[in-house]
Each structure stands twice: as structure tokens, then as C-alpha cells.
Amino acid sequence: MKKLGFGLMRLPLTRPEDQRSVDQGAVNSMTAAFLDRGFTYFDTAYAYHGGVSEGVFKKAVMERYGREAFTIADKMPMWLIKETADYQRIFDEQTARTGAACFDYYLLHALDAGSYAKALETGGFEFVQRLKAEGKIRRAGFSFHDKAPVLDQILTQHPEMEFVQLQINYIDWEDENVQSRACYETARKHGKPVIVMEPVKGGCLASPPAEAEQLLRAQAPAASAASWAIRFAASLDGVLVVLSGMSTMDQLEDNMAILEDPAPLTPEEGEVIRRAAGIIGGQIAVPCTGCGYCVEGCPQRIPIPRYFTFFNDQKRYGLLPSILGSYSLASKGAGKASGCVSCGQCEAHCPQHIPIPGELRKVAAVFES
Ligand code: SF4
Ligand code: SF4
Known part of the structure; x- marks a missing residue:
């Protein structure tokens, strides 16, 4: 499988202030270009784009291509689970929204210490194993947002989980809160393949501060800033796919060119990235990735x-x-x-x-x- 995954969470919009106003025509063109070039992996979730991402995927891909032409990942929103019955109700909605009889990859979405406890209490791990036994998903895993010891605990107690989706990028690599490196090493210690999310940190590494941009340009004048971030993630052993939430055809073309045949980073390039990370990290006031999970439910409607x-x-x-x-x-x-x-x-x-x-x-x- 080619290593670029199409993240369906930053799709082009017809009205920038409305996350549900996805430009279906533009998505159809982008997904067609993606598949034409031999890329196959799509990543959606119940919550993306205010709940419309799965339906956009259905129209753009499911209804236009044979099932063997693509791989689809979907996720169970753990923050919406109140009781065991919620799993089946939400999963049924997901199959209806996407039109998929079987998901190739299925994840418990955004596990951390709190949602892990909830998954244990409500039977989340048993639920995905049942889906697998019934042939409704092919591989079970989870996306993760917490510190490495929590990941170690989950993978020790649930070795049946087949892969992990981690936030990995070069400015979070040594970050104390995100712990990209420590989480990656933990997943590999348990022998799990890794799916990378946020390789460009919500777009932040695609347009770094001028000082960092100059540093990268001096090393490789023709390479985009985003290409450094994508190559950093793709160079890691055991990475199955690098997800990128793409909003334009240009971003898609750039990412496809990088991951068509990704060149591993040289030690010299690794050093350039380390220096760029120092510059960029010092200029971020709030480490927000723009995922939008916080917005729905705000009583004050604050964007x-x-x-x-x-x-x-x-x-x-x-x-x-x-x-x-x-x-x-x-x-x-x-x-x-x-x-x-x-x-x-x-x-x-x-x-x-x-x-x-x-x-x-x-x-x-x-x-x-
Ligand atoms: S503040 Fe909101 S948009 Fe930013 S990372 Fe947190 S949940 Fe995502
Ligand atoms: S009112 Fe403030 S604390 Fe409450 S959801 Fe909105 S932004 Fe968050």
C-alpha cells in the first residue's frame, strides 16, 4: 500500500465558517486524482465535518468505485459513548452513512486515560472484536492522545489491538505533552504498525515562520515545507500510512509527489529538521491542530x-x-x-x-x- 492516506477531515468547504458545507464536487475530483495515481487509503470518522464526512466519502468513493479499489478506515467516537448499547447504534449509523458493509480499519477514536477507562467499563474492546468476528471490520485498532505510559498500559492489556494511530510530527517528537517519540517507540515495542496523524500539525508545518522556512529552503530549494514534515513521518520504521487532511488539489498533488516514492531522511536532513523544530516550537502560542472536536456543544458558539x-x-x-x-x-x-x-x-x-x-x-x- 502506498503510504499517503487521505484524511477526510479538512475537506474543501463552500462556506469557510460552516464545517458541514463540504464542496462535494471538489472532493470528487480530488479523490479521483488520488485513486488514479494508485493511492488507496481513506480515513474518515463519525465526527468529522460536523458528521458529514462519512456521507461525503460515500458519494465520492463508495458510489463511484469498486470496493477492491480502496481501503477505508472509520472510528468510534468514544466521547459519545454513555452505555454499551451506544456502540452498536453508532456503528449502524456509520455503515448507513458510508454505505460500507465492512471497514478495512476500525478504530476506537481518541483513546486517553479517561476514555480507556470508559471503553473498559462499557465493553468497547469486546465490541470491536465482535465486529471482527462478524466480518464487519478487518482490523481493529485505536487512535491515541495521551502519554506513553498510558499507551503501554493499553497495549499490554489489549494485545489483540492490531495497529495504533499516533500524532507524529517533528515539532511534537520531543514535546512533553504529546510525546510523539515515546509513543511511537512504545507502539513499536509492542510490535504494532503505526498510522500517523497530524504529520503537518494542522497545517502549521506547511507554512513555518520565515527563519525556519529559510533553513529548509537552504537545504532543499525546491522542496515544500510540508514535504519535510511528511518525509519525517514516512521515514519511520513500521509506519503503515501517513494521513494528511487535504483541502486543495495542490496540497494533494504535493503530497502524492512526496509519497509516490519517499526518500528517507539523511542524517544531515534530520539535523536541519531538529533546528527547524526549535524555531517553530518557540513561535506557537497555542498547540491547537484545528481538529474542531471542541466546537460542537459550546453554549456560547465560540469558534x-x-x-x-x-x-x-x-x-x-x-x-x-x-x-x-x-x-x-x-x-x-x-x-x-x-x-x-x-x-x-x-x-x-x-x-x-x-x-x-x-x-x-x-x-x-x-x-x-
Ligand atoms: S482546541 Fe479544539 S480544535 Fe484545537 S486541538 Fe483542541 S479540540 Fe482540536
Ligand atoms: S463556553 Fe468556554 S469552556 Fe464552555 S464550551 Fe465554550 S469555550 Fe469551552
Whole structure:
């Protein structure tokens, strides 16, 4: 299998403020180009794009290609599980939304210490094994957002899980919270193949600060910044596929060119990446990847990831009028950062464990004073 996976979570939109307004025509063209070049792996989830990603996949791929032409991964949203019966109800919805009789890869979505405890209590691991026995999924695994010892515990107690999806990129590699390297080494110690998510850290590594960009360009003038990030992830042993959430045909073309025949990083390139990581890491105010899991359910309708993007932009470029203007535009039809009532609803869903209300207070201090 070619190593690029098409993440169906940052699809082109017809209205940027509405995650459900996916441009089906553009997705049809992108998925066709992807399959034409011999790539096969698609990754969706119940929650992506406000719940429409699975249906977009059905129209773009399932209804237009033979089942043998592609591989599909889907995920059980662990944060929506309240009782054992929820697994079957949600899985039935997923098969209806995607039209898939069988998922090639099926994941418990976003396990951490808390959701692991819930999966144990509600029978999540037994549920996926039953799906496998019934031929409704081919391989069972989970995506993971916590520290390496928690991953070690899960894989020790559940050796039947066949693969792990991890957040791996060169700025999170040694990050204390994400622990990309330690988690990767833990998965490999247990002999599990790894699916990489967030290789470009929500797009952040595709447009790094000028100083880091110059460093990368000096080493390889023709290579895009994103290509460094993708090659970093793809160079690791045991990586099955590198997921990329692509929003444009250009991004897709760039990623396909990189992973058509990926060149492993040389030691010299590894050193360049290490230096670039130091520069980039120092310029991120909030480590938000823009996944959007926090947004639904906010009683104040605060577009949290958009505000964090503006906040990171002002740290990098200064408080430019254009950034202030973007904040003011985004906050017109939605809640302002200062409107956060600290209910904590969002924090429970953030895979990056960002203290969202506290960060929003900082956003408000910058943009609303
Ligand atoms: S803590 Fe603030 S941002 Fe988060 S859901 Fe509550 S009101 Fe919304
Ligand atoms: S704050 Fe957390 S949950 Fe919300 S978009 Fe950012 S990373 Fe995702």
C-alpha cells in the first residue's frame, strides 16, 4: 500500500465558517486524482465535518468505485459513548452513512486515560472484536492522545489491538505533552504498525515562520515545507500510512509527489529538521491542530480553533490589522473569546489537552482590549 492516506477531515468547504458545507464536487475530483495515481487509503470518522464526512466519502468513493479499489478506515467516537448499547447504534449509523458493509480499519477514536477507562467499563474492546468476528471490520485498532505510559498500559492489556494511530510530527517528537517519540517507540515495542496523524500539525508545518522556512529552503530549494514534515513521518520504521487532511488539489498533488516514492531522511536532513523544530516550537502560542472536536456543544458558539489560529498568527507576525480584522469578522456571527463561561464542555474533547478557557482569556485580552 502506498503510504499517503487521505484524511477526510479538512475537506474543501463552500462556506469557510460552516464545517458541514463540504464542496462535494471538489472532493470528487480530488479523490479521483488520488485513486488514479494508485493511492488507496481513506480515513474518515463519525465526527468529522460536523458528521458529514462519512456521507461525503460515500458519494465520492463508495458510489463511484469498486470496493477492491480502496481501503477505508472509520472510528468510534468514544466521547459519545454513555452505555454499551451506544456502540452498536453508532456503528449502524456509520455503515448507513458510508454505505460500507465492512471497514478495512476500525478504530476506537481518541483513546486517553479517561476514555480507556470508559471503553473498559462499557465493553468497547469486546465490541470491536465482535465486529471482527462478524466480518464487519478487518482490523481493529485505536487512535491515541495521551502519554506513553498510558499507551503501554493499553497495549499490554489489549494485545489483540492490531495497529495504533499516533500524532507524529517533528515539532511534537520531543514535546512533553504529546510525546510523539515515546509513543511511537512504545507502539513499536509492542510490535504494532503505526498510522500517523497530524504529520503537518494542522497545517502549521506547511507554512513555518520565515527563519525556519529559510533553513529548509537552504537545504532543499525546491522542496515544500510540508514535504519535510511528511518525509519525517514516512521515514519511520513500521509506519503503515501517513494521513494528511487535504483541502486543495495542490496540497494533494504535493503530497502524492512526496509519497509516490519517499526518500528517507539523511542524517544531515534530520539535523536541519531538529533546528527547524526549535524555531517553530518557540513561535506557537497555542498547540491547537484545528481538529474542531471542541466546537460542537459550546453554549456560547465560540469558534475556538479559528481564534487560536489568529492568536498564533499574531504571535508570529505581530498584531497586524489584517489579523485583527479576521478576528472581528469571525466574531460577528459567533461568540467572542470573552464570552467563554468556563463550562469546560470543550476541554473534555480536546485531544491536545489545551486549557481552552484560559487560552481564550488570553485571546480576548489581545483582540478585544
Ligand atoms: S469552556 Fe468556554 S469555550 Fe469551552 S464550551 Fe464552555 S463556553 Fe465554550
Ligand atoms: S482546541 Fe483542541 S479540540 Fe479544539 S480544535 Fe484545537 S486541538 Fe482540536
